[in-house]
Amino acid sequence: MKMSLSYRSGRVALPVALAAMLLGSGLDAAERPSRGKGKFQPSGPSSLADLMGHRADAANRLMPDVPRVKIDEARVAREGIRKLAGRRLVLYTDLPSSPEIDALPDAFDQAFPQWCAYFGIDPADHADWRMTGSLMREKVRFVDAGLLPKNVPSFQNGYCRNYELWLFEQPTDYYRRHLLLHEGVHGLMNTLLGGCGPPWYMEGTAELLSTHRWQDGRLTVNHMPIDRDEVPHWGRVRIIQDEVAQRRAMRLPEVVEYSYSAHLNVEPYAWCWAAAVLMDRHPAYQDRFRQLFRNVLQPDFNERFHAAFKDDWQPLCEQWQLMIASMEYGYDVARTAIDFTPGEPLASDRLETSIAADRGWQNTGIRLESETGYRIRAAGRYQLGTEPQTWWCEPGGVTIRYYGGRPLGILMAAVRPDNVKNGSVSPLLFPATVGLGTRLTPKTSGTLYLKINDSPAELADNAGQVRVLVERE
Numbered sequence: 001m002k003m004s005l006s007y008r009s010g011r012v013a014l015p016v017a018l019a020a021m022l023l024g025s026g027l028d029a030a031e032r033p034s035r036g037k038g039k040f041q042p043s044g045p046s047s048l049a050d051l052m053g054h055r056a057d058a059a060n061r062l063m064p065d066v067p068r069v070k071i072d073e074a075r076v077a078r079e080g081i082r083k084l085a086g087r088r089l090v091l092y093t094d095l096p097s098s099p100e101i102d103a104l105p106d107a108f109d110q111a112f113p114q115w116c117a118y119f120g121i122d123p124a125d126h127a128d129w130r131m132t133g134s135l136m137r138e139k140v141r142f143v144d145a146g147l148l149p150k151n152v153p154s155f156q157n158g159y160c161r162n163y164e165l166w167l168f169e170q171p172t173d174y175y176r177r178h179l180l181l182h183e184g185v186h187g188l189m190n191t192l193l194g195g196c197g198p199p200w201y202m203e204g205t206a207e208l209l210s211t212h213r214w215q216d217g218r219l220t221v222n223h224m225p226i227d228r229d230e231v232p233h234w235g236r237v238r239i240i241q242d243e244v245a246q247r248r249a250m251r252l253p254e255v256v257e258y259s260y261s262a263h264l265n266v267e268p269y270a271w272c273w274a275a276a277v278l279m280d281r282h283p284a285y286q287d288r289f290r291q292l293f294r295n296v297l298q299p300d301f302n303e304r305f306h307a308a309f310k311d312d313w314q315p316l317c318e319q320w321q322l323m324i325a326s327m328e329y330g331y332d333v334a335r336t337a338i339d340f341t342p343g344e345p346l347a348s349d350r351l352e353t354s355i356a357a358d359r360g361w362q363n364t365g366i367r368l369e370s371e372t373g374y375r376i377r378a379a380g381r382y383q384l385g386t387e388p389q390t391w392w393c394e395p396g397g398v399t400i401r402y403y404g405g406r407p408l409g410i411l412m413a414a415v416r417p418d419n420v421k422n423g424s425v426s427p428l429l430f431p432a433t434v435g436l437g438t439r440l441t442p443k444t445s446g447t448l449y450l451k452i453n454d455s456p457a458e459l460a461d462n463a464g465q466v467r468v469l470v471e472r473e
Helices: 016-022 048-053 073-078 104-119 139-144 173-193 199-208 236-245 252-256 260-264 267-281 301-308 310-325
Strands: 082-085 089-093 131-136 158-161 164-168 212-215 218-221 350-356 362-368 374-379 382-385 391-393 398-403 406-408 411-416 437-440 446-452 465-472
Touching (some): 073 082, 082 104, 104 173, 173 199, 199 260, 236 310, 252 310, 260 267
Parallel strands (some): 089 131
Antiparallel strands (some): 411 446
């Protein structure tokens, strides 16, 4: 709804150029101080000492030598713990009955075939697959009932090992269900794939496939929340916004190098989720990202990941910068995907082109030469929204609402050099205002990019085009 003066995130967006400065110095990850780097060890805990020292929220692979907990149903009942049974989950809890709690096994049952589809698994081949879970308010009850053995490492919110998971009660119905599904993804990956891979992939995938929509008893996983009220207490978007504002934005190479100990804090979950969302929803990266699960047991997982994205590494890191600088609930990765193909010089002194109102930065295919003056003129009428009625706009934008410090809908331009160095800040974070017309004299030769100024979460209800004339002076 574009007429509202508040954004879906509930926060005023940072100006894009300011956000760029907050991303850091532009150094490569190797040149910056390490934060939680560690080599992926696929073997997992192999002894009780290793198991007790493992601090991730799940074992990183199947541990066949660790038996399932033997459950004494009478002992469990004496501790005031009740049993909720579904097809794919048996859940023990000391929480009183409520519709949201009692529906947890059903939500888990609905998630299982969606997870299987994501990893190319046929659920019919695993008709007997079932996990056992403990949802705890009072930990001591589960210890006394024999549901929480001593060889389970200490954990803050949830933990998964083989076919078993444990989680503490959470502040909201949504986050309780999210955490249950998160640990369920770990369980499925460990038992059906053999492992979860390195920390960034392990937690990014679990966050991706547990962030969900629950409406009228129907569950959809791999959901991009449209506002914070849809996912109370989840907070991944807010974490990224706050970290960017505090100049603590993570670069993608740093996220890929997370160690297991990094996830003792909540912030890495947000960054791993963002990395998974970018690659999973971007049309140029999705296929490769969705094949990474085949490498979860390989000690060189990250090397294979880098090899798969070698030819697109710089564009991928640049897309990462642009996404986290303007992260919002409902961020539309597909509509903000960028074509980084270098443009061609003007064959004559002028060329007409057009850009769509429902996309982010768009490659005009025009190469501008450094220290050369160009006149850009724009015309057209396009739609910025449909509620409460169609909201029309022209390239000069509308001044009843601003986004990133500029009028909503105003035309913007940026020139991106052909050879952007790895680790440098994207030139697209420093756009010039075009409006109905302006003069550009690029300091560096490069491809001209254009877009209208709008939230990356609110592009889907836009329609129409801007006609643009580029003239060499």
